[in-house]
Amino acid sequence: MDDAGSQAWRTAKERWRNGPGDHGADVVLQCRGHDTALATALKALRPQGVVVDLGLYQGGAPSVRLGEEFHHNGLSLVCAQIGRVPRGVAGAWPRTALAAVTLDLLRERGDDVRRHLVTDVVGFEEGPGLLADLAARRLPAPPLQAVLRFDGQVAGAP
Template sequence: MVIDLAFYQGGMEATRLGEEFHHNGLSLQCAQINRMPRALAQSWDQRRLAQETLALLGSDGPAIRQHMITHVIPFYEAPGFLRHLLQDRPEFCQIVLEHR
């Protein structure tokens, strides 16, 4: 299962989710900014989504950090790291820009 909370302004043509769905049974759950999926709109709203997200991070935050976030980059290093991503194409799952 993939849970997608991102926004892809330019699309995701290189991501082959349809192929993964047919060959590997991938399940994709996603929500748009400011809108719940139509099938869930009656039982979910922005407040509930935020509350559940905070509860999930509170209960499983360390495991999420360990298994899903591969890079935490200080915000001021973002330009150099983005150049590294484009030039070297390192493996990653999730990149977080940290601002303190």
């Protein structure tokens, strides 16, 4: 695990103290799909906390040690997938209702999402360069979330 990951879970444990032996985050959203990020997310939780995992682990997750934080602290790991509603509420949440609520949330709290979750906004034409820099690890700090901005007509579009 890199120093940044090591410091992230320590910071959560130090910053959020709920009582003796009860330190850490209630919920962690894990979006990277790297086993070390999932291990860090589990370490950042308070007892009985929940990781909502949006990652896909194509190479498995050998760095995740479920006997440590997971079992000892009674943690939960929930897989979140775009477009899939949990079985127990699927009848009440068809895809159209889920999309409508998502749009309502973005209308109401979009500025908060932008301020707290989106670290970089780049022009559409800059997108390939950003991806190349990410793949080559040329950025001093990778974006938490990058969004492509469309200023008008896309070059070459009809």
